[in-house]
Structures are given as structure tokens and as C-alpha cells.
Amino acid sequence: MRTIPRLSLLSVCIAAAAAHPATAQTGPATLPPEASVGGLYVTSQSPDPWVFCRGPDAIAPFAPVRPGAGSPETSETIIDFDNLQADEESGHSIFEGDVQLERGTQWLGTDRLVYVHEEEDYLAEGNVRYQDASLRMLATRAEGNTGLEVHHLDQVRYQLLSQRGNGGADTVDVRGVLSTLHGASFSTCDPVDRKWELRARRLDLDQDEGEGVARGVTVRVGNVPVLYTPWLSFPLDDRRKTGFLYPTVGYDNELGLDLFLPYYLNLAPNYDLTLTPRIMSRRGVMLGSEFRYLFGPHSGTVEAWYLPSDDKARDPALRGSDRYEYRIGHRTVFNQQWYGLANVHRVSDPRYFEDFSVTTADRERAFLESNVGLYGRGRYWTTSIEARDWQITDALIADSAEPFMELPRLRFNYDRPLGDYLTVGLRSEAVGFRHDIRSEGSRLDLKPYLRADFAGSWWFLAPQVAYRHTQYELDAPVRPGGDTSPSRSVPIYSVDGGLFFDRDVEWFGRSLINTLEPRLFYLRVPYRDHSDIPIFDTRDLLFSFPQLFRDNRFSGADRQADANQLAAAVTTRLFEPGSGRELGSLAVGRINYFDPPRIPPTSPATVLNDSGSFYVVDANVAVSDRWSFGSSYQWDPASERTQLNTYRIRYDFENGGLVNAAYRYRRDLLEQTDISAVYPLSPSWRLVGRWAYSLPDQSTLDATAGVEWQSCCMAVRVLGRHYLRGRYTGNLDNAEKGNAIYFELELKGLGSFGRKTDDLLTRSILGYTR
Incomplete structure (x- = not known):
């Protein structure tokens, strides 16, 4: 074994794999880059390839990496061979037999290698x-020629090792x-089973x-063949480049064929633009755009969609x-303590999401914020000053039900320990409420408190005293002859305490720990008259165990x-x-009133009894690694009727499937x-589905059914859906429903x-993963 000068052939061979672009990585100094393959660019927000699986090697390993092998850039080239013919006059060296060259972690093998020292020409054969x-x-x-860095290779086959992929x-x-x-x-498929290529x-490649550039x-x-293009370009690294992104297509009975064709414009390292024509066969062409920017501590996104003269709107108006x-959406970071956020979101009319949204979450919106x-935040404090506005996005909601604008809302919270057991704090806010229809006003709310925390290994006790003062300035009184500057001041006393007991138990032959945790919470708040106090942003909390x-x-x-x-x-x-690991829990509780509220x-839908709250029961059981059960129950002792009842059961299959019933x-x-x-x-095929049904209406709320198929390099999903076009309001008599078909093809890599x-x-099927 001998050492000879470094041969650049080793590094040049990598060019054969450059047909597969590098995976983009987000850099801290620029916007998130675009990753692309085949000239169609995918934004960093889009790629979510279904999971790869390991397959057989397209090319078997040639030689193990020598222990302690260094970097190729700093290592000398070591050559091993069977025969050597050296001609000093011509400057030829001919290596024959089992020729192996090694430089750090790089390795090259061939049957015959000819090297001309003066011209730096080489020839590797066989x-x-x-x-x-x-x-x-x-x-x-x-x-x-290693000196000129000119190389030619014939009949190349390659396999990527850092990621799945092979070709030639x-x-x-x-x-x-x-x-x-x-x-x-x-392709990312195995050579013997080429599902796509x-x-x-x-x-x-530059x-x-x-x-x-591919031709x-x-x-x-x-x-x-499912796609052909005579010319396209693509990036080889994480640098972004102008070009088309992957299109998306779907079908809706109201919109018809729904096709998105995004085009990405790389305007500068710190800002870019994506233009997306949305072609709806039954509604026309909507133009969408997304502008992203990053200027030092300032970053954000501006998105817009526009459809001119919608002559086929379902609402005649x-x-x-x-x-x-x-x-x-905008964010500015001033320093470690202070930052600013802005989120402005508007639509043209209350039926926009109902007509054009592609997500369930948007269709279920009642208000847009x-x-x-x-x-800002410090060691013991947090503060904020905000302005907030709302827009109604449900055509069934009256304008008077729109929440008040908050112009502004100032909050300051303080929480500081005093020694080992005491904590002093303040919850405060000042809000200006504005509305186009309803009477307006301002509110100041202050709540200082002092809390003691005592605890041991089997107990805790936390008494607290607070004082809440709320002051208003109103444009008009709540009732005729009422006060335009009402206020309310009230002390709040509470004591929270509990015990922890545990014991060893045997359950179905298993040794477990069983705990018993009783808890008492006493609350005393004197009554104050609220007849002059408006309701700006206050609602009843849904009753639950917490x-x-x-x-x-x-x-x-x-x-x-x-x-x-x-x-x-x-x-x-x-x-x-x-x-x-918790295998099961059961919690039972109720509030007993010494004085009726x-x-x-x-x-009016909230039920309030004189003697106490509903009895509430929460139960969760993991029967095994596959079966789990949960239930919440509320019983009204005054009417002796059930107020709330939920049951949910789940079974996980051994091979990744699941069933939920609720x-x-x-x-x-x-x-x-x-x-x-x-x-x-x-292992390749699975069915997915969900059926939500309203028993009083005897009607389907949402039904989704489809099939998924995937291999190590390819996946296909087809879904059909029947759904409500708006929110469910407890009555389906006037509800509008829609039908849609979704198709998705994933060529992994x-x-x-x-x-x-x-x-x-994910929203429809609890526990769903690709």
C-alpha cells in the first residue's frame, strides 16, 4: 500500500447524483427557502412527505469505512493495487488488479487505472x-484531467445514502x-419495483x-407518463428560485373542479412573492397572493384572494x-422583553368562508378576529396593550351580536413571592369598548391578591384573599335613570386544600399504586348589585370539573x-x-351553596340551582395498551335530570389502525x-372514515370516507365528503350541505x-397520523 498525490476523481464522482436536488434548510438570515424537484417548487410550509421506510440497497456497499477516517479535504490519498507498471520517460502509472483508492471517508475501486503525471490525465476502466x-x-x-477538472463517466448508477433515492x-x-x-x-423506489421515476x-448543473436545468x-x-415538460429549472441547494410550485386539485359540488396553480417569485433574499390563480370550473378564476418579508427584527406575511364580479354566488344579494x-401578519422583536404582533384578517362578506374555504376550521367560524x-414580560410581570376588532362570518348572526371592538385593552399582571410561603400579585386591565350599534363604554378592573402556599408530601393548603374593583365610564346608562359611571368593589376569600393517600393494590394480576385525593375549596364573595353594570365581553363558563x-x-x-x-x-x-403511567382515574365533585347565588x-340556557351545582363525574380508563375509555357526566339534582353526558371509546390496532366511537x-x-x-x-392499504350524526335531526352532520395506499416511495389518498357548509347551530332545518372529492398523490422525495x-x-379522526 502506498500514498500518491490527491486524485480529484473521488470528489468529482458526486456529480452523478446531482440529478436529485438538495433538501432545503431554513436559514436564520433569510426567509424560509423553497425546496424543489423537477422544476416545481414547494414552499417550506408545504412539504410533508408521507413517511419513508427502509428498503434494500440499490447498490450494495463496496468497502467498510476505515476506523478513524478523517475528512477528505485534509486526508492524503492511499492506493492499494495488485500490479503497477511505471514508465518514467512517459510519466505513465498503470495500476491493475483490485485497485482501491481511499481518501478519508471517500473510497474508489476499479479494475484498471492509468494516470499521466505531467498532464494529470487519468483513465479508470472496468x-x-x-x-x-x-x-x-x-x-x-x-x-x-484532474488539473483542468474535466471528467467523463459512462453508464452511471447511483444510490443516495443520506436520504432515500437512486437512479442513473x-x-x-x-x-x-x-x-x-x-x-x-x-426515484425513491427500489430498482426492482419502480412505482414512479x-x-x-x-x-x-451549475x-x-x-x-x-433539465430538458x-x-x-x-x-x-x-403522468407529467411532461420540455424544459425546467430547479435549485441544487437551499437557494430559492423563481418557478411553479406543486399544483393542488379537488372537486366540490358548488365550485366544480378546484385547481390551484401557484407561481413563486424569488424577489430578494429577504422577501418573496407567490401568485396563485385558483381556477374553479363553476365559479371562475380567483387570484391569490402571498408576500413574505424579513427586515432585521421585522417579519411578516401579507396574503390576499380576490374574485371579481361573482355572478354565480349562491346568495342573490x-x-x-x-x-x-x-x-x-406581522411581528417585531424589540429586545428580550418587548415584541409587537399584528394580525389583520378580513373577508368581503359573511358567506365568504362558506363558499370558498377549503378547511373545516374556517367554515365553522362565527367571527373573524x-x-x-x-x-412585554419581566421576572415577575407581564403586560400588553392591544386593539381588537371582529367581523361576523356567519350570515345567520345579527349585526348586534358582533363582539365589541377593544380600543384599546391594556393588561398588567404581577406575581411575586414573598419568602417561602407568601405570594403577592395583581391582575389588572383597562379596556375601551366600541360598537357600531350598541352603547359603548370603558372599564377598569383591578384585582390585587395575597396568597399563602403550604404543602407537604401528603397535603397542601392555599388560602387567598383578593379585592376586586371595577369602574365604568358609559356613554349611556344600562337602565333608565341608571348611573353612567357605575363601579363594583368586592373582597374575595378562598381556601383550597387537599390530601394525598396512596396504597399498593393488585389489579388483574398487576401490581399498581392506587391514590385517593380528597379536595375542598371554600369561596366567599359578598353580593354586589350589578343592575347598572353592562355586559361587554362576559359570558357564562361551561360547567366542568375544573x-x-x-x-x-x-x-x-x-x-x-x-x-x-x-x-x-x-x-x-x-x-x-x-x-x-396512569391507567385509570375517577373524579367526582359538586359545589354546595350555603347561600343561593x-x-x-x-x-338563559345556563341552569343555576339554589342548593348547589350539578354533580360532575369524569372517568378515564386505559384497559390495555389498545383499549381506552373516557366519560364525563353531569347530573342536575334539582330536576333529577342529566345535564351532560359524553362517552368515548378508542381501540388501537396492532398495525397502526384505530377506531373511535363517541x-x-x-x-x-x-x-x-x-x-x-x-x-x-x-401493510399498504387502509380505509379512513368519519360519520357524525345528529339524533334529534336524524341527519348527518359530517361524513368522510376514503382509501389510502402507500409504499416506501409513493402514496395515494382518495376521499369523499358530505358536510355542513356553515356552523351547526342545533337545528338542521335550514342548514346547507355540500359534497366534495379530494385526491392526493405523493411521490415521496x-x-x-x-x-x-x-x-x-386530523380534526375529524382523533389520533390520526399519516
């Missing part, structure tokens, strides 16, 4: 093999940083510019009008509930002693069943085509 940490390659012949090229020509591949191919007649490109699924949506604010231990049954400061009550609850749990609810009942409001499942038919359905399935 079984040319190359490998490093990221690439394994075969070629029948390689020749070139008829020839590879390298001239410095420029490379040309003829008859190139790439990208082929290009010619690839020109490493300095980070750009590749005569075909994407084949099986043996069927909107026909012929322009339909639009825009969103502005916009806000801008400045936020509400047993709150000092107010309202959200917002317009109502402070009077109380002379004791909440009693007990929780028992089962734990595995080693892992701490005098502050009425803000909603029943939901809330008295005088809803009664529904909900069944969802991911059912594997085989290349990109996806079709409508993204992750949001839909």
Missing part, C-alpha cells in the same frame, strides 16, 4: 465503484462546477449558481359583487359571582409503579354520535399533487 458518507455509485468507465445516467460530463448528465433518472433527456423531463407512475379575503398589540375550583363562574370582568360555597371533590387514580347567568349529549342543545376509524387492510387533507383528517 467496474468503477465509488462511495462516501452520502453516495454510492457504479460506472463502467471514467476519464478526465448514460453519461456524466464535468467541467469544473458545471456538469451535464445525459439520460438521467431518479423521473427521467430527463439532459441535465445541466454548482456555483446552485441551479439545474425533456417525464414523470412516470409505473410505465405511464352577493351576485355580481367582488369577493375577497386578506390577512396581514383582528388584533394588533405590544407585549370549574369547581374557580373564584368566578363568568369569563370577563363584567360579572363577579357572589358566593358562599364549598366545593368538595375526590379523585382516585391507578398508576404503574415503575413508569408512572344572586347574580343571574348571562345566558356519544355527546347536552340537554336542550345537542345529541350526537361520532364514529371514526383508520382501518388497515394490509419528489412532491405531492392534489388537495392537502391533513387538517380535515
